[in-house]
Every structure is written in structure tokens, then in C-alpha cells.
Amino acid sequence: MANHARKRRREPFNVDVKQVEIYEDLASEQDEIRLKAAQALISQFTPDQNPSDEQIRKVLQRLFRGLCSSRKAARVGFSIALTELLAQIFTTTTPTTRQDSPSEELSITKTLDIWESQSSASGSESGQEQRDHHFGRLFGAEALIKSSVLFQQGAPFDQWVRVLTLVYELAKKKPWIREECGWILYRAVHDLAAHKADVKFVNAILEQLGTADLARTPEGVSIWLAAREMFPQAALPAKVWKYDDPLDAREKTALAKIMKESSAAEEEKGSKSSGVWNSKLHFAWDVVLARVSNAQKSKDKSGASRLTFVDFWTEAVDNGLFASASSEERKYWGFLLFVKILADGPPLQASSVFTKNLVRCLTNQLAVEDRYLHRMAVKAAKSIQTRVSKEPEFAAAAVKGLMGSSGAVNFDQVTKTKTVEKIMAEANRDALQQILPFFESLVANPGTEDSKAAASTRMFLAGLLLSIVRARAASKDTKDKASKEESKEKEEDYQDVLQQILFIFVRFAYFKPLSDDKSAPRPALTEATQELFRSRINSCLNSLIANEKYAAVVPYAVVRKIRDAAKSEEYGKFIIDMGEVIRDSVKTAFKSLKKLSGMENDGVTGVDAFKLLYSMTILQVYNGDSDAVSMLEELEFCYTKILSAGDSKEKKKDKKDKKKKKEKEKESDTQDAGDASDALVEILLSFASKQSQLFRRMSEQVFSAFADQVTANGLESFISILEAKESLAGQQEMFEEQDEEGDEDMMDVDDDDNELDSDVEVDSDVEVIDDDDDDDEDDEEEEEEEEEDAEEMAAFEAKLAAALGTHRADQDLQAESEASDSDADMNDEEMEQLDAALGQVFRARQQVLDKRDEKKDARETMINFKNRVLDLLEIYVKKCHSKLLALDLLLPLLRLARLSSAKHVAGKANALLREYTKLCKGAAIPSLTASESGADHSSAVWELLRSVHKEARHSGPAAHASACSQASLLLVKVLVAHDKTALGQVVDVYADTRKAQLLSMKCHVQPSFFTDWNNWCVSASKQK
Template sequence: MAPLSKKRRLELGNVDTKLVEIYEDLASEKDEIRLKAAQGLVSQFTPDKNPADDQIQKVLQRLFRGLCSSRKAARIGFSIALTEVLTQIFSSTRDAAQFGLSDALKMWEVQSNATGGESGQEQRDHHFGRLFGAEAIIKSAVLFQPSVPFTEWTKVLDLVFDLAQKKPWIREECGWIIYRCVYDLSARQVDGKFVDAALERLCSHDLARSPEGIAIWLATKDMFPNANFPGKVWKHDDPLDTKERNNLSKIMKESSSGESEGDSKANNAKSSGVWNSKLHFAWDAVLSRASDTSSSKSKHSKSSRLSFVEFWTEAVDNGLFASASSDERKYWGFLLLVRVLNDGTPQQASHVFTKNLVRCLMNQLAVEDRYLNRMAVKASKAIQGRVSKEPGFAAAAVHGLMGTGGAINFDQATKTKTIEKTVAEASQTALQEIVPLFEQLIQRPGTTDDKTAASHRQVLAGLLLAIVRSKASSEDDYQGTMEQILSIFVRFGYFLDSGEGKATPEPALAQSTQELFRNRINSCLNSLIVTRKYAATLPYAVVRQIREAVKSGEHGKFTIVMDDKLQESVKTSFKALKKLSSKEKKGETSGTAAFKLLYSMTILQVYSGDADAVSMLDELEFCYTKFMGDSDTKKGDTSDASDALVEILLSFASKQSQLFRRMSEQVFSAFADQVTENGLESLISILEAKESLAGQQEMFEEQDEDGEEEDGSDDDDDDDDVEMVNAEEVDSDVEVVDADGASDASASDEEEEEEEDEEDAQEVLDFEAKLAAALGTHRADEDLQAAESDSDADMNDDEMEELDAQLVKVFRARREVTSQHKDKKDARENMVNFKNRVLDLVEIFIKKCHSRLLALDLLLPLLRLARRSSVKQIANKATSVLREYTRLCKGTAVPKIEDAEEEQNVWELLRAVHKEAAHSAPPAHASACSQASLLVVKALVAHDKAAIGGVVDAYAETRKAQLCSTKCHVQPAFFSEWNNWCVSASKQLKN
């Protein structure tokens, strides 16, 4: 027997070691380790293992003790194991003499009892041990077996509610256990007495009118509608009854100051006394049951339940977001806002933008260092996230943030782009609500101050423009929305007051605001004409809206004064537009859209008060008759019409507006193949003009005494459609070329700048001299030995008047000099801008017509521009266009020479290119000359292989000049690239 006894002790020792490992793993921070350990422990206590009472006692005691441990994740692991062990042990009938459930509950109560002699942390650990133990016992469902005395359930309830009442910091967790238990009881279909006991204990512990009590009550009302609800707690036994609105709000924000006369102690709102950064689970319980519609009837009682709007307004807006609320309660409010925005129904999410909430959101977003700024930013992102996921929500968001409870300048006040991003994401359905809202706000901006109203209207105009820009390239059809937005700009931009049946804007629109709206039309069209589906239709829609409104008077008085002749020109143009629309419907699209766009934009210029647009209409009529007229109205040669069309496009291109640049490019692209030599010369003349006031006067035929410049820009300064060339940028790009061709600009430009500097210095000296003469004084450095002047002597009235007159003359002369300097600077910017536009047109012509012999006429102007321009950007762009030209002319795609005269002209061009290459210039210019020369060579050789001899002679002459002449600065690359071409072309020439 001795060996047997020894062996048994070894086995028991092994089991103890294994249990120690299991208990250690139950406290692991890794879920998989904890679950594996719990599985290993539970497997030892299945009914088929028939565990002994001492084993059960030991393991339960160890598990209950583990619940009171604060080590790692012990509570979680031990709670899971305890739940399963209790289920395995007590789910089957056991002998009454054995260790029973009552014994287990006593053990739990003893192990988790804090006697008072422990430290504060140890007491907290015991309280949590009781909480987790109660959760494990309830989840195991052993209390709800028929064989278990009902008193055991009530004992557990008492222990849980006692803990919740005595320790407010743990009250929410205690309530959560009972709240989830209600759902478990319903799923198990147990007797209703269990929930009746829970409700009775809830009230007896004075917790019914607490957030936890409300959640438990509502869960019971849903899962057990026939339960025995204690009386005199809630009106109609429903916390969401409309008559409980105020009490519910006070309870949910955990306010204990909301007692009303006659309330019993059990009905007082209980406060936990502890602020938690997490949202209480009771909010979800209430929000999920608040009706989306107003005051719907509850299915559980005769009461009328609070709607979501009523609850949100009372409990959240007037409660958490009240002006007197603490930052902590407002923090909860933001958590609720984010929760509803992320997970709420569309109806709920659309009603969260209440007055106090929006005000608090704006205040917190406005300053980064405010306590709730991060939460406000999170809420703002939640709004944008909801709109991205559900574009139709944009309408509710815009109404809420900008409507009655919000602010039109929400984005400006908060320094965010919340509204702008929201309208950009809006669906077509949402825009059908947003756009009319903006129109109403423009008409009534909610202020009587003119300056504030103008500011609000500017914001609204910017948001309408943002909608257009965001939807311009959309695959969906937003044409109706675009026309509606443009109609708003037309109404408020071109008409002074309201028409019949429409309210007058209050306050009245300022002239600057109307100009802003007109500029926004250009900005909208600038984005729209990029896409072909809107390029011709929407500009036409704008001018048609203006014309119809003028005729009908629906928007009131038209702001633009038009004489009879001008009205007749516009009338004729609209007839042409009508014919173009008919052609477009019939499928005749060749040039139709381009003319329709050009007509529309020209008429729009007329409506904007541009005097030059009137003559352009007549020229346009001539072009239309030649190109698009009926067969009996077309008159043979269209060269004159083509030249006139180029001039019209150049007049648009001269305007500092991106819209007119894009428009001129689109129309020019449609008619580039019909450009004549005269039309191309019009482009070349601009490229060769000086980038100065003299060049501008030459181009626009201005007189010095006029003092006015035709920059063609009628856009407002703040219009983002305007394209300006920064003067500082222009000056910084000036590049001068030295004798070796290394870097630097043309000598003439350098000399001009030096002369200007000298003139400036001389003008300053002249001004000082005149001023000194008028005052009768000397410059300090002119006459140091001069005797003291008697200028300090008193002067009579006549002498003072004479002095004033002299000073006026001196300063007037100074202003004139300053104005001249500004004129020079502006002229330089205008010419640089104009050349940029013309280079864009030249590039289009080259892409469309690089095989035409006429295109060769562009080589020399581009080369000269690359060498002469004092603006690096212009020079680079000229070489880039020429490089693109030579790239396109590959293989058989070279210009075709038809006769001897053309051949002779091309030979002259080759010699001119070589002469241009001899100039001192940057390396880019030398490379461009080489490419241009080889292009001409290709054209000559393609026409006649025998021309190669003359080409060789031309290169030989240039080489000779390089060797013998000090004025020839041909770069080595000019000849190396020629040699490379000879190698590649030799086989072709020998065949």
C-alpha cells in the first residue's frame, strides 16, 4: 500500500501544478491565452467528470478570489472561467447534501466583502470582484433554474443595487449588468417574476430615477410589456412620456437639483457624482426608443412618447449645451452628436443641428486652444463623413449650420471649410434644397447692416461657385442645377429690384455686390466650358436668361443701359444663336458649338457694359454668315471672315481672365485649320511687340495723352477668374545674355532698364529741386556755405497763397510722374499676359496644322521671342512651343512645298534661321535654332533630295562665319545636331 499511496500524492501534485499554470494564464493580457486557459479549467468540471465537492470549493474560491485581483487582465479571464464553471457544475441536478449554489453565492459574498480594514485600492478591488462575480453568476443562468430558490435571485439583486447605491463610481456598471440581464431573461423566456423583482429592488434602492434606472425600465417595457411596474414612478409608467420631459432631461444629465414639489425620495434624480469621459449607455437606450416622428403614440401605453426632436431639444440642446452647462456636459453633448451622425437614422441626424449646439460648435471650432476644440473638430469631420457616405444628408447639414439656428458665415467664423466641403459632396436631390435656400439667404441675409449683408452675400456667392466647380466635371448630369445657380447670379447681378410676385432684397444690394455676382458668372463659366457637355449650352443659357428677364421684367429693372442700335445688334445675334441651336439639335456640330460659345460670350460682354463688344457683334455676324450661314448667304472665300475671327479671339485673349482664355482656345481650336496668312500675322505681330508701354500702345493703338489703357479686364479685383502676371515675378525672371551666350537677356532690354533707372534717379532730383525752389531752401549737400536764409521771416497772406499754388504744382507734377511709372509697370504685365495667351493659340495652331507650310512662318518669331524676351517664362514657353512643333513634324508629317515660289521662301527662311542662330543668346535658344533649322531642312529635302547640296552650303557658310566673325555666336550644338541628322538621313538620301 505504501507505493500506491506515494503514487497518488504525486498525481495530486501534478494536478496542482497544472492548475497554477491555468490560473496564471487566466490573467494574461492576450485573449487567446485567457480563452485557452478557461477552456482547460472548464473541461475538468463537466458533469461526466463528476468533480468532488472539495475540488469545486477550491476552484470557486480561487476564481472568486481572482475576481478581486487587479493584476493584468485577471478579472476578465477569471470572470469568463467562472461563468462557464458555474454553468457546468450547477446546470444539472445535484444531491442536496453536496456543495450547492447557495454555498457558492455565500462564498462569493464573503470573498468580495470589504471589511473596512483594507487599503483604498484593496477595497476597490473587492468592489470590482463583487461586480464581476455578479455578472458571471447572472450570465451563467443558474439562478433561473426551477430548483434554485427565488430568494437567491433577490439576494444577488440586493447585493448589486447596494453596491450601486453606496459606490456611485461603479453605479453605471452595476446598472449595465441588470440592463443586459433583462434581454437575457427575455431570450430564455423565463418567468416574469424575475424582472418584477428587479424593478421592485430598483425602486426600493432609490435608483429608478437614475440613468441606469431609466435604461432598465425601458428595456423591461420592451421585453416584458406585462410586467408589474411599480406605481407613482413615471407618468403612465413610461420615462419617455411627454409629461416627463423636464425630469428626463435633468436625470440624463445627472442633475440632482431637479426635485419638484411633491416628489418622493424615490423619484429624485440620482447623480453618480463622478464624471466619465465615456457616454453613459442609458443615452443609447433612450435615443434608440425616441420616435423619429413627432409625438407618436407608444405601443406600450396610452401615453404620448417624446419624439426625437423633443428629447434632443430638451435634454441635449437645452440641457447639455445650455449656456450655463459645464465643459464636461458639453463634452457629452459632442459625443452624442458624433454618435447620432455616425449611427443615427437619417431623420434623427437631420434634427441634431439645434441652436445651442451649433453656437457651441462654432465657438469651439473658432479657437484651437479651447477646451472642447478637438471634440468640435471631430464633430465637424463626422458631419463631412456622413455627407460623404450619404450625400443627401448635405441638405440637412447646410440647413442646420446656416439656417435659423446657425450662421451664414459659419466657415469664416470657424476658420474651416465645413460648409464648402458639404455642398461639394451634396447629391442632386440635396442641391434642390440647398440652392433655393442660398437664394433666400441672399435676398434676406438676416441683417439690416449693409456691410454685414454684403459680406454674407459674398459668402453665399462663393458657396454657389463651389457647387459649380465640384459638379462641373461630374459624370452625372447637373445641368438643371447649374442653370438654377446661374439664374441666381443673373437675378442679383443684373437687376436692381424684384419683379412682380417677388420680394425685394433687404437690405438692397450694393453696386459692388452686383458686380461680384456678375464676376461669379464668369467664374462659373470658366469651370463649365472645360467640359464639352456644358461648354456651349450654359453660356447660352445665361444670356438667354438675361434677355428673357429683361423682356418680362420678372426680376425688375435691368442695370445695363442699352441704346436702340445695341439692342438691335443683340437681337440679331440671338437670331443667329437660335439657328445655331437648331443646327446643334440636327447633329450639325462642326463649328456650331464654337460659334454658339463665341456668340454667347460676346453678348455677355455687351450685357456687362463692354463698349468694344458691340463692334465685335457686327464682326461676328460677318464671320457667322461666311462660315455657318445658309448656302445662299455664304459668299465663296472665307479668308476675310477667318481674319476677322482671329481678331475677335485676340480681343478676348487680351482680357486678363481665365474664362476668356479658355473660350478663345476652344473656338480657335475649332477654326485653326482655316487660319490664313493674315490671321497668323496678327498672332506674330503680338509676339514681336515690346513688353513695355510703347509695345502696348502700338498693339492697342493708344495715344499718350489719353492716359487710359485698354487692358480689357472688367473683372473685379477679387474675382478668382482673373489671371495676373505678378510684377515681381516678371522682374525676377529677367535674364541677360553676355557675349559668350552663357546667361543674360538682350542688350537692348538691359539698356532700356538702365535708362529707366537713370530716369527714376533724375526725376527724384528734379522733384527735390522744384520743391526746394518753391520753399526757397537749399538741399543740405548743395550749398553748405550758403548764408542763412530769411525764409523764417513772416509771410503775408498773398505770399502764403502763392507758396501754396507753387507747392500744388510741384506735387501734381510728382503724381503725374508716379502715375507714368505705374502705367509702365501695368503695361509690362499686360503685354506679358497677352503674349502668354497668344503662345497658347500658336500651340493649338501647331498641333492642328503642323503639316501646313504656313506653320513655318512661326519659326522666326518664336526664335526671336525666345532670345529677346526679358521674361524667362515667355522665353521658355516659346522654345517649348517650337520643340513641340519639331516633335510633331516627324516622318512624312513635314510641311509640303508645292511650287518654286514656296521653295524659294523656304530657302530664305533657312538662311534667316542660321542668321538668328548667330546671335548671342541662352543655350535653350541655340538648341531651338538647331531644331528649327533641321525642320526646314526636312521640308526642303522632302520636296527635292537634290536640295541637300544647298543645305550643306548653308551650314558651311554658318561654320565659316563662326570661325571668322566676332559677331557670330553659333553654339557647338548647332553643328553636332546637324551631324547627327546627316548620319541618320544618309541611307534615305542614297536610295
């Protein structure tokens, strides 16, 4: 009770609700609310409001106390309001109204008294409350400095010194707040420069910097550099730096230790560490980095050597933060600096940050997800990609930095990322021209003497080069005309780059260095690696020939480079052994290629297609394909008859005599052109038969140019493949000579990146036919195969049991036991006989398995071949659907759709028939009167119609029945368009089919066949 009685009695007072709301809003998390509250508060103390000193004192007291709030937003809001209020109070009044004298109620001195008293921690508070008071003092000092009231005219200088003293004391007393204190003083130098204040204010900062023993700290370096730059006449502390300049090249070691705040730095005189790690970069890094020279070597006015960025980065960051003994926290700072320079640094700086220790740390941290700095390393890697996407020419520096002497050649492999690959996808022409020679040098010298490691690295580099080609080949022109012109220009520029990549492959794929060649690869390339490089050439061309611009030019450049290098021995000895006959064939082919190149602007049809075909065939010769030599001879015949003959006819047009002779020549030329077309079809089928997407694409492009010249014999070549059996017998019939090594050359050897590097195409189901009958047939086939397997296994077990003299386990266990007992008594001779018998049994079993595999491979080969033929026929149908000859495809396609054992082949045949019948409409319907020979083919079409109806009677999938109906109606349109009276005979054909449906159990024609016919009749009668 006594203690309670001694408490001061509270006096009644009125609460200003509006004022309370303003202070509450100053602590709001939202910027807009805080700014409005600050504006409302300041408006109450404008000169026209004529506030009293007491009112001002109270609001200052309240604001200084608010800075000590634990709410972070409160410090920001109250600091803004305080800064503006101080500036308004002490700059908008006359000097006489705010004289700094003891008799005044309010002055700068009294204001500082309020600040010091409100932010003073008595020692009885909790740890958090003390921290809040320290921050309140710091924010108060910042508000006083920003308001500029301390260094305006008439302000007492000793109060400026007072503020500095309190800030420096706080920095020394509490290391965890030292960076913030240093930042305020650093910004104070800028504020003084902006207000053109007297140098004595800066001298006061520098003097206390020395006396506080903080000059050799990151904060001290920042203040030093700012003061020297903005106040050259300032009195810098003596004996702090040996050469009186932290940026002197000779001070780099000391500066590096200070910047990383290491314990070693504390051993230096005057060096202090904050002792607290911060996840954010110290502001001193920005200050120093902005002032180090970007030049290789630099000197100041006095001739002293200046610290360059490269030297500073190497010493302070690479050898400092990323040293092997550095903590994870310091490496984290290093990554922050790396990301910062890549984001904002000039090109020269950004190109210099890929230093040895940094890249090693980046590689290690990226490689393992559970590493402490993995996420930071991922961010660093993405920052490289971001810089390249904004500045494509930076790709060269990035790739060299990651894969050069400071990094790892197989960076992407080690880190399990696609960092380098993505960088190169964004690289422009200039960057690629720097990267490619670098890659070529890495292929020649991977940096290891181990042949296996070198092969792995070379494989990785080959994959990167291929990715560049694919990225550039896939680029498409935009719709905008201006963009088209720009894109065209870029493509022309990239053609040299693409050819340069292929020339690198050529060097290492086809040549063996001479014994005295100093530039020879170390270690030497293995045969497998050279084979890989040849495969990569095919993969590159596979992507490039899809682009019309590169389809004819680049393959020609490749084979010409191989020929020229073989002659000059630029890369060494040509590894392909070619006889005199082969060389002569290749030489003749190059002569034709040269002529074709001269026809480019003459508008001769198929020139580019022939250039592509010649180039790819020559490349096959260089790859050791024996069949390619005979193909060159056939190709020469095609070229002579199709292009040369046509060109010579144009030249003979001016001759007016010997008319009969010209007619005979014309007939002869037509015959020769037909033979040439047939030969060309056989060549294209030879390419299409290979399990390679490259040759499939090439054959399609060439065929597209000559599809309209296909003759009946040429079309029959396609049809014979469609009608061949999908079995070993069908394969033997189709391919007279087996070439077991042809397709293997195209197989990819890179298991880790099969999709990227292989152009071998494996067909997948493109259409599933839902039909019960078809499913039943598949089930029956599977059951038959299972029964056959069971029979073979039973036969094998029986032979094995006979050889052992035992029984199967499920037949006679007792006999087996007796046999086992007798085995123990077998002598050596009997054991040898048993071994021989067992060997014979297992050899027979292996032969059965090999035969089964051979049958399976043959089936897959035939299915793949039919797929390729259907792709070519799709081109033919699109270009020649209105030709009468195209009708010959109807029946083979229908049979294929019904009989093929592969659903996707049957589906593709049906789809092709649908496409064909859709295209044949109106004027595009084949005409019997427009036959090239002038002969009447109506009887053949009638026979074809009856054959289609017979095909419709077979049991098959629903899609097959629909295709038969469409084919039949197409033939009806052809016949009726030729002769209107043919409609009656068509009705008779349909009637015969209907009769067979009613009377024959073997007729399985579907009802939809007649429904479609009825619908067509209704439509035809309306048109009539």
C-alpha cells in the first residue's frame, strides 16, 4: 500500500483519436498507408499552422520513440515522417526563431537530446528490447543526416560530431549492426556532396573512422573511397594503408582479406570483422567493384598501379571466397557476386568471372542435389543462361568459362544438366564462330591421356555440335515480311557455321593424321569414335535436309570437303580404301554435281533433288557402302536422261530441218526418260529400305521432285513391295542380296542420349484398328506362336533327357533318382560322350532360336519397308492423284489394309486411301480421255472395279470395308465421267455383289458398302 501511495497520480487528459490513427498507420505494412499517414502528420506542422514548440517537442518525442518499435514497418514509416518533419521545422523557419541557445524550448541540440534519451537502453530491458533501441538510435541518426539539418548554415558543428560519435560507438559496441552504421555514414558522404557542404564535415567522418579503428573494414573501405572521390581535398587518415590507397594493386591481398571478413584479416593492424554472417552481400562489394578498373593494366595520375577487376576478382573472390578452405557461407557470398556480375556487369567483367575455384565449386554443387549450395548453384547456372538469352554473343565467354581450362570439358555430363547445351542454343553467329574452333581443339585434345575418357569426352562434344545444328535447322521464318527478310539474312549467316560444324566432323571421321603431324589428336581417335562422328554427320544432315535452304547445299559441301581434304591430306590420310573403279565413279559423279550447280538459276526441275541424291550417294561410298557405287552408275544414267536430255531438247528447238528425225528422237528420249525414271525409283527405294530417318527424309524430298515422272513400271516397283509377304520368305524375295552391315552403321552408340544422337527410325503404332475379327486373328496368331514355343521346348527337353538318360520331372521321379545314382558310377569316357551329346542338343536348340530371331527380324524389316513405301506413295497421291495411272494403287492398298500383320501399316494404308479419294473431286477426277498414250483404258478400269468388289467380299476390319466402298465409288465416278451410259453397267456390278452376299457363305461384304452406294445414287440423281 505504501508503494502504491507513492505513485504519481494520473491527471485527466484528452485523447486525440485522429493523431492515434496517424501513428498507427505509420506502422502499417503497406507503403501507401504509411506515406499518407506521414503526409497527414507533416501537414499539421507547416508554418501556416503555427505549431508551438511544445507540440513539436511532443511529436519528435513520439517519433523517436516509435523508431524503437519492434515492428519493422514502424521504423520505416516513423523514419520517413521524422526526416520530413525535421527538414520542415529547421529549414522553413527563420534563423531567429530556432536559435540553438539554452533558453529555447526547441533547437537542434534539444532535438538530439530527445533522440539520445528515447533511444537509450538502460540495461534492464530484455535482449530484444535492447536490439530495438539500438536500431531506433540508428534510424534516428539516419533521419537526422537525411534531413540535412546538421550541416546547413548556422547549425552547430559539435552536434554533427555528436551524431557521428554515437553512430561509431554503436558500430564498435554491436558488430551485428556495424554494416548498417557504415551504410549510413557512406550515404552521408554522398549527401554532403549533394549539398556542397564544407569539407570539415567529411573530415569529421574520416577522423572518427580512424580513431574508432574501423578504417580497415568493408565499411571503412567504402567510406574512404567515397570521400576520396567526392572530396579530393579531404584529410584521409594516415598510416591506414601502406600505399595510402585500398585500390592500389599492391594492396590487393590486404583488401581481399578485409572484403571476405576472414579471421586472418583481424590479424592485420586495424582490421575488424563483424563476426556475424549475413545472407546478403555487403554493400562494400558494390562500392569496390564499381571503382576497380576494367582494363588489363591501369595507372592513376601519380603513376601508381591501379587494381584491375580481374586481379581483384581472382584474389578476393576466387582465391578468397571460393578457396578450398572457405566456409559454405563465404562460398554463398561468392555465388551472389557471380550472379550479380552476370546480371549487371559490363561484358568484360562478366567474361572474367569464370575463374578456376569458382567453376570447380559450381560444378561440384550442381552435380549433387543434397549439397548445401546446390540451389544457389542452380541459380548461378540459370543466371548464365539468362545473360546469354539477353546477350547472345556472351555465349562464347560462358562456354569457354565452363568448359575451358578453369572448368570441365564434359560440364553437362558431370553436373547432369543441359547448361552448356541451352547456352549454345541461344548463341548467335559471332559467338558460334568463337565456340567452334574451341570445340575442335577440345576434340583434338580432350585434356586426358586415357583413351576411354577421351572417347567419352569426344562423344559428348559431338552431341553438343549436333545440338547446335538441330537448333539452327529447326528455326522457321516468321509471317511478318520484315522478319522474314531478317530471318533469311540470319540463315545465310548460319550456313557457314553449320558447314563448319560438319567440317569438324569430317576431319575426325574420315582421316588419320600423318606421323609427323604436330596437330594430331592426343590420344588418337579410336575406330569406334570415328564411326560415331560419321553417324553424327548423318544425324546433322537428317536435320538440315528438312530445311529447303540447306537440303542441297550442305550435303554437297560435305562430300566436296571430304574429297578436297583427301587430295590435299589437310587432315591426314583418308581412311576409306577405294579402288580405281570406285574413284572413277566418284570423279564422274562430282563432274555431274558441278554441272548441276551451274543449273541453279536456270529453273530446271529437280536440280536440287539430284544434287541431294548425288551428294548422299557419294557419302555412302565414302562410308564404305559397296552398293552405293552401282547406285552412282544408275544415278548417272538418270541424270543424263532426265536432266541432260531435257536440256538438250531445249537447245535443239531452234533447228527447223529434219522434222521426222526429231520425232524419232523425241520418242527415244521419252523411252529413255521412262527408263531413267524407273531406275531413279529403284535408287530411292534402296535408300528408303534403310532404317534411317536421314535416308527416309532424303528419299521423300527427291521423290517429291520427280513423282510426276513415275511410270507404270516405277509404280509397279512400289506395288510389289506392298504385296510382298511380311516374312523371311518375303524378305528373301525382295532383297536378293543381304547387306548385314548397312543398317548397323546408322545405329547410335550413345546409350545416355539415344534420342538426341540417333537418326535410326523405329516405327510405332500410328493407328489402332478396333475390330473384333482383327483382334481374334491376333489372338489366334499369339496362341499358335505359344503352341509352337511349347512344342519346341518339349522337343528340347526330350532330347536333353535322352542325352542324359533321364526322364522329365513330371514323368518318373523314381527313374530319375535311379539315373542320378548311376551317374556317380560313370567313367571318363562316358562323361566325354555325355558332354558331346549335350553340346549337340544345345547347338540344335540355338539354331532353332537363331532361326526364330531371323524370322522376327525379317518381319520387322518388311513392315518397316512397307511403311517407307507408303510414305512415298502419300507424296505421289498428293501430286498425281488426277493421273489415271494412280488408280493402279487402289487394289494393292486395299489388300495391304486387310492382310498386313501390323496394325499401323494397315491403318496407314487405309488413311492413304481416304486421302486419295478425298483429293479426287470435281476436275481432279482421273480422266479416261486424258491418257498420255491416247489409248482407251475403260476396259481396265471396269476390270479394276470388279476386282475391288471381289476384295470387298473378304472378311476384314471395318476400316477395310469402308476403304473398299470409297475405292469403288471413285472408279464409278471415273467411268461415269467418261461415259454417262456406263451407269447401268455399274448397277449390274453392284447387283452381282449383292447377289453374292445373299447366296454365298464366303461373301462377307459389309452393309455399309451398299449404304454408301445408295447415298451416292441419291446424290447423283439430284445432280442429274
